[in-house]
Amino acid sequence: MKSPSATLLAEVRTFRQNHPEVRYVDLIALDIPGHFYGKRYPVEMLEKVAAGSPLKLPQNAVLLGAQGGLFKIGDYCFNDGDPDANRRLVPGTLKPVSWESQPLGQMLITSDGTEAPIEFEPREVLARVLERLHHKGIHPVVAFELEFYLFDKKLDDGLPQFARDPLSDDADDQPNLHIERLSRFSDVLEDMAQTAKAQGIDITVITAEIGPGQFEINFGHCDDGLRAADWAALFCRSTRGVALKHGYRASFMAKPYLQFPGSGMHVHVSLYDGAGNNVLAAHQQQPLRHAVAGCLALLPHCMPIFSPNHNAFRRLGGTVNAATRASWGFEDRDACVRIPESDPRNLRIEHRLASADANPYLVLAAILAGLEHGLETRLEPIAPLNEDRSSGTDFPVDMLDAVRAMQHQSVVRDKLGAEFVDVYCENKRQDHLAFQQEISAREYRWFL
Incomplete structure (x- = not known):
């Protein structure tokens, strides 16, 4: 060797x-x-x-x-x-x-x-979580899905403009899921896919999403969590570069338009033992319930990871499939934690809360920490949305509240590392305060 x-x-x-x-x-x-x-x-x-x-x-x-x-x-x-x-x-x-x-x-x-x-490097944080799970005989298989918007290359007074339809040169300003959008933008999308594959990224499904100029890219399921997060990170870089080459801007910004859906990072996770058996499917899927409960328990304390900036909190609620409370459900896209229909071998959770501009290493680390916590403590989840549409627990919807909820939570500090949590929370607090240090035109209109 x-x-x-x-x-x-x-x-x-x-x-x-x-x-x-x-x-x-x-x-x-x-x-x-x-x-x-x-x-x-x-x-x-x-x-x-x-x-x-x-x-x-x-x-x-x-x-x-x-x-x-x-x-x-x-x-x-x-x-x-x-x-x-x-x-x-x-x-x-x-x-x-x-x-x-x-x-x-x-x-x-x-x-x-x-x-x-x-200790606070994102890839190192995920590496520690994965190493701990491997020592326990648990091996995650992970697949990311990323949504993004295409904009015109030129901004209008700093504001994004709709991408131009290359066939008609009109603005692609109609929200839809039509397959024709994939055809109209096939040149740039094909280049994005082939460039990603050249980077070693396993690209699978491409979808035209609901927002104007919005698309989703799915990655293959990967039995190396670090590599899966590497793929997500590298895809963002290459996609932005390819878009500029074609005369567009590609953005993973969480909520570029208030009136249209935001862009999310969906993460599918299944867990296997050393013999290749699906841990979540054992004992009439009782471990699945524990894992879901652990995810929901830690979710309110990991919001600075799932919504890493002021704009990302705008994505929560008010539009299609964006949860406002920590919830779960079978085949339910309104839930933070969705259980897709599958056979026992492929039983998994789909964590849908994170914004597309979140750090993929940290998002996966937080999800795995929640799964681990639930399996360790044998927590039982709240009712799924399929049984009770009002089921769910509140989570912070403001960065400063979210940082306070995260920084002193003992399980999060234990699972992700106390030094990382302190550094990350202070970074987010300072970033948020710096963002506030600018008077917008709206403030002058309202208060001058």
Whole structure:
């Protein structure tokens, strides 16, 4: 068996042979708000890193706010000297970039698996949850679904404009689910799908959604939770790049239009034991009930993860299939936790609450923590919506309330890590307060 460095070195050398035109490779990782940060490396230097040379980036790059600024969080950022922290290359993620004007490559990097992983790095948070489940003999299989909008490339006084229909040059301003929309936008959608596949992402179903210019992409079920979240993160990056190449903007913003549905991140999760048996289906599906109950119990305390910004809270309620309370149901898209119809082998939950711009590593970590909590404590869920349409428990619908609900919840701190929870909550609190530091035109109209 090859050593990790030998495997990585072979990957880099094969890439260089297949793509001799590529001179630089972007080494990228996801920060807390879900943005990629990193460095552009000459490809020959990448070969040295693959062979074992250290790869270091500032630790506090993970803490950047939504606009890239640094907040004082405990001793981080301003009292710690801004230290470097080791990263490693993620095997299998070195791929060509086709949407830039020059030949490039990209490769994921992470601190998980290093000698001193960063406790609040999103990928490391998920890695710890998965490792704990694996030690318990539980192996998740995961599939993400992501909704997004296409807009015209040009903004109108900073506001998005409807995507132009390439056949008629009219605005695609009619909300519908028509298959013809897939045909009208087939060039850009096909490029998005093929580009994603070139990144190693298992793309399956493409759907025209209800909102004007809104689409949904489904990914294949994956037995590696980290890879499944990698796919979701990388898809967002490549899709935005491909859209610009075609004269559009692609956005995973949670609620770009008040009058139309928001964009969500739906996550399907099933759990298997070491023998390949579906844990949720055992004992007349009693573990499924426990898992659902655990998800619902932690959901109100993980809202800053599922709705990571001010706009994401706008998505909750008031439109199609967007829950306003923590609820569950069989084949019910109004529920936060939906149980799709399936055979026992494929029995799973579909967690539907997160917004499309949420951090996929953290969303999956929070969902798995809820499942684990329910299985451990054998919780019983509230009535499903199929039995009681008013069933559900309240969750915070404001960022500051959500942060308070998350920060001191003992189970969340235990499952996701106390250091991560403190850092994440303060990051969200500071981001929210910074967002408020601008007087809008509406305020002048109302109060001047």
